[in-house]
Amino acid sequence: MRKLVLCLPLLATCLAAGAQLRVTHLTCEGLSDPLGVDNLHPRLGWELQEGGRGVLQTAYEVKVEKDKKVVWETGKVASDASVYVAYAGAPLVSAQGYSWQVRVWDNRGHTSPWSAKTFWRMGLLTPSDWTAQWIVPGVDNGNAPLFRKTFQAGKKIREATLFITVHGMYEARINGQRVGDAYLAPGWTSYNKRLEYQVYDVTGLLRQGDNALGVTVGLGWFRSPLGFPRVGDHYGKENGLLAQLELTYTDGTTERIGTGDTWKSSPGSILSATIYDGETIDTRLDKTGWDKPGYDDASWSPVALRDFPKTTLIATHNEPVRKHETFTPVSVITTPKGEHVLDFGQNLVGWVVVKISGKPGDSVILSHAEVLDKAGNFYTDNLRSAKAQDSYVLRGGEQVLEPHFTFHGFRYVRLDQYPGPVRLEDFQAVALYSDMPLTGSFHCSDTMINQLQHNIQWGQKGNFLDVPTDCPQRDERLGWTGDAQVFSRTATFNRNAHNFFVKWLQDVSADQTAEGIVPPVIPNVIDGVFGSAGWADVSTIMPWNVYLAYGDTQVLRNQYPSMKAWVEYIHKVSRNDLWNTGSHFGDWLYYSPADDNDGRAAVTDKYLIAQCFYAHSTQLLIDAARVLGRTEDVATYTDLLARIKDAFMHEYVTPNGRMVSPTQTAYVLALQFDMLPESLRAQAADRLVGNIRAYNNHLTTGFLGTPYLCHVLTRFGHTDVAYQLLFQDTYPSWLYPIKMGATTIWERWDGIKTDGTFETPGMNSFNHYAYGAIGDWLYRVVSGIDTYTDAPGYKHIVIKPHPGGRLTSAEATYAVNYGTIASSWIIAGGQFTLHVTVPVNTSATVYIPASSVDAVREGAGALSASAGVTVKGMEDGYAVVEVGSGDYTFSAPR
Incomplete structure (x- = not known):
């Protein structure tokens, strides 16, 4: 096992920096040097680095330039804001580039140097900025036609930018070289409402004189047979191309080359390419040099123009x-x-x-x-x-x-x-x-748990392919909403999923019906639209999780109409505040014994589940309304929430606190969403534990109960039981698939049975991330890294580790908007030692397991004498301290 010295390299970096205050990692809309920004007030962010403890930003100054002329200068602004600082200068110009830099002041009286300049380029801000025309092959050129255009650059080029999108998928080439390193572009959205275009700096691919631009367009998600039943041409029947190349010459003049009737098209060597079935290529049909000037395209066909809309075009906000x-x-x-x-x-x-x-x-x-x-x-x-x-x-x-x-x-x-x-x-x-940046790491003293974390991460990698797919191998690969929402908090730890989720949530809103129903698949390509509990609630749960993880109020503002529409839909179809109508997936793929002679199958009433999620979505709507200052909605939905919980108690709970469905999931959801009065919660938690014991310390939960199971156990004082479930390695459990050789998370607890046979092939994916939601508990409970809702996005951090089970150590790092948080603990020689790193411009409340405050030491001295540490007292077996930025080592007898 690695020694727990994870904080030491970070500490060494801080010490090397000394007292020098520096600004690094500048971002615009959460990206480094983004191309194609269409927010008229792009939001800027940066990180601070400085040695020592308790460092906070007290002021900043931002300067933005265009063509070396200042277009916005804030002057010194007294503020600790270092993320989501909105541009407020002169109106931004379509397709133009801007550079910016920042300097800051801290609470030590230090002023940083100006940061290095960084860059963003605006997208095409209105449909009229697109002078290019949509083109399609003039004749049938197969399902992956080639498009080609030659042109001459008569002067030396200073910069060149390509704006491009298609109906399908594309690969663009200039003068024989591939444009960019993005694949499967333009990605998958609800194309008829939102079609992303991409922007590339292609200056280095062009030259003065003759040039050639070539684009191959495949079917992609736009035309491949998808969904149930498999239907092709879901969004259209033609491979369309829209491309606009903007040139700026060294003398300041400009030229624009766009798709139009001077382009040509031809079939290529790709004979077929679809999402589910794969690709067929006859390389004998390769047209060598087709993407270079000088190629003889006399036999190529003219293209046809199409009046496809440009009003649906949007810039790409997420990583490719x-x-x-x-x-x-x-x-x-x-x-x-x-x-x-x-x-x-x-x-x-x-x-x-x-x-x-x-x-x-x-x-x-x-x-x-x-x-x-x-x-x-x-x-x-x-x-x-x-x-x-x-x-x-x-x-x-x-x-x-x-x-x-x-x-x-x-x-x-x-x-x-x-x-x-x-x-x-x-x-x-x-x-x-x-390409979401890696942000989280988790490692502990147990190799099986480390493999579990590996599997969680690879489940996320494989299924975060522009949309959060349910599985990547069979004839499905769809953006199932329930799978995405249960995993969303875990996803934000492993990688920076902010832009990924914000993009997809806009498609949730786009495909939500006028009645407020959220389809179970986004983008929606399946027949039949219904709002299933735990699936459609993605519209409330995911925006709130993104807000908690990244502190982005704008995501709540953008999604609030969708959140409210979903809650209002449930309200409309409920009777006496009881949601007991409609079709629901329920606790999908819950465990059920093969031999159920004693009736132990963990079947949870679907309407009981629906009522719990009705309450949860209403609570999240209240929370979002409070953040956004919508006081009338806070009052309205607070009253509704009380009625929803009263209806739940009358319908699903006996007077002495027993659930109508005595399952793990029923108790978990009731406790997680505070459906029970406080007087009944402890005994409900005891009944949950009793159920787990009845199953020989195994879980029986499905997609909706599993994400909250260990959290509920920890919240109500049963962390020991949560650890027993974590370490269980017989079916059903998280570690059983690992014993069977899994390298990703399975769709079913027993995808491969103990005798080596398989579950039903109709639904048995071996890369399906939903049960990987336990990763959230590993980060937030085992390592203890969390955020307070009064300062989300880890501006105010919680570090509260819960050692237990057979673990002797655990360590986690988490890169947030302010820098990297680290929490690592080890039990050795009768001593519990906790290393903590808190980024500059944040604060943390740290909980150290101890018998008393006096038993805790920080570094080599007493806790009370530690610089930068404020002792708050004892709480439930923890010594509680407040700290600012810096590195800390706490220890106490164990």
């Missing part, structure tokens, strides 16, 4: 999908059926890159799967109708093969056709996922 980790196969397996299968050792999402030499006409066919069956054979039944196969025909000689407009969820690849010897070094699996 990019290539990340690569894996070489750990082995090649010959299965009992005699098939050759590559094992990459990790269940991942992406595709395989193949280096190969062959003869013209040779074929390479790769099939993808997550697992091998009990006999060791390649298993694809759980993919349902998804073909999940990439096929290539070789042109001959040495080639590198990879797809463009599809993705697969897999650990194993079967070589259905492959010429020549199989060499492991010729294959490389590439992980694709949205």
Whole structure:
């Protein structure tokens, strides 16, 4: 096990900085040097670095320039705000670039130097800024046509910017080189209402003289068969392209090259490419040099113009999908059926890159799967109708093969056709996922829990592919709302999911019906719209979780109409404040014993669950209204909430506190959402524990009960039971899949049964993040990192670790808007030691497990003598202190 010295490198960095106050990590709209900002008042942020303790910003000064002329200068502003500082200068101009810098003052009397300048570029702010025209192939050019345009730059280019989007997916190329490193662009939104465009700095790809711009457009999510039933052309029937290249020459003049009737189109070598089935490429049909000037395109077809709307175009706010980790196969397996299968050792999402030499006409066919069956054979039944196969025909000689407009969820690849010897070094699996910055780490003394954290992280990577998908391998891959909301708090710890979730929540609003119903899938591509409890509540739960994690009031302001519309819908369909109508998924995939002779199946009444989420969404609406200053709504919905809870008590709870459904999930939701009066809560928690004991210390919860289970146990004094559930390694449990070889979170507690057989193939994903919501408890309870709602976004931090189980140590780091928080504890030699790092410009309340305040030491001295530490007293077995920024080491006898 690693020694718990996680804070020491950070401490060394701070000491090296000495007393020098510095400003780093400047962001605009949460991104570094973003291109395509369409907020007319973009929000700026920065981090402070300074050695010592208790450092706070007291003032800042921001300066923004355009073409070296100041367009906004704040002067010295007395404020501790270092995030979401909105631009308030001269009106910003479409497509123009701006540089900015900041300096700050602190409570020590220090003034920082001006930061280095950083940059943002505005997007195209109105539909009229798009002078380019939508184009489609003039004739049938297959489902991945090529588009091409040559042009001449008559002067030396100072800067060049490409604005581009498609109906489908695209790859753009200039003068033979790929534009950018984004994949599966433009991503997936509710296209008919919101279509993202991307912006690229392409200055380095262009030259004075002849140039060529080429774009391949695949079906993507726009036209691939999706949903239930699989329906193609969901958003349209043509591959459309809209692109606008803006050139600025060194003499200050400008030129614009846009899509229009001078472009040409041709079929390419991609014969088919769909989301579920994979890609087929005949490389003999490659048009070598098609993306360069001088190519003979006389045989290409003219394009056709289309009057597709430009009013739905929006700038891209979230990080793109990019290539990340690569894996070489750990082995090649010959299965009992005699098939050759590559094992990459990790269940991942992406595709395989193949280096190969062959003869013209040779074929390479790769099939993808997550697992091998009990006999060791390649298993694809759980993919349902998804073909999940990439096929290539070789042109001959040495080639590198990879797809463009599809993705697969897999650990194993079967070589259905492959010429020549199989060499492991010729294959490389590439992980694709949205490029959200890594923010969290968790590590402890137990290898199984560390593997659980690994699996949680890889479940998030594989399923955060521009939208939060439920699974990445079968004929589904949809943005199921319930899965996303239960995992949303865990997701914000592992990675900076702010922009990812803000983008997706706008699609939640876009696809919400006029009646307020939130479909179970966003973007909505399935038949039938109904508001299921715990799924549609994503409209209230996720905005609040994003607000807590990032302190962004704007997300509440943007989503408040959606939040309110959902609560009002429930209110409308409820009878006497009781929501007992409609269709609901309930506690999805809860545990039910195979032999249920004694009636122990953990079936929780779906309307009981619905009433709990009705209350929870109403409470979150009240909380959001309070933050936004909507006092009338606070009063209105506070009264409604009281009636909702009264209705719950009359319908689902006996006078002595027993639930109508005596299940773990029923007690968990009632306790988590404060459905019971305080006088009944302790005994309800005891009944929950009794239920767990009745199942031999196993959980029985499904998607809706599991995320809150351990939190409820901890809240009501049963952390020991929560740890027993965490460490349980027989089915059903979090560690059972790990014993069975899982490298990601499974959809079902028993996706692979103890005898090696599988759960029903109709619904059995081995990469499905919902049960990974336990990660939130690992961060917030085991390591103890949390935020207070009076200063969300970790401006006011909680550090309250809960040691327990067989753990002797745990450590976590979490990079927030202000810097990196660290909490690591170890039990050794009868001593509990807690290391804490608090970022500059924040404060923290720290809880140290101890018998008394006098028993606690900080560093080498008494707690009472520690500089920068304010002792608050004892609380439930913890010594409580307040601290400012800096590094601290607390210890007490254990």
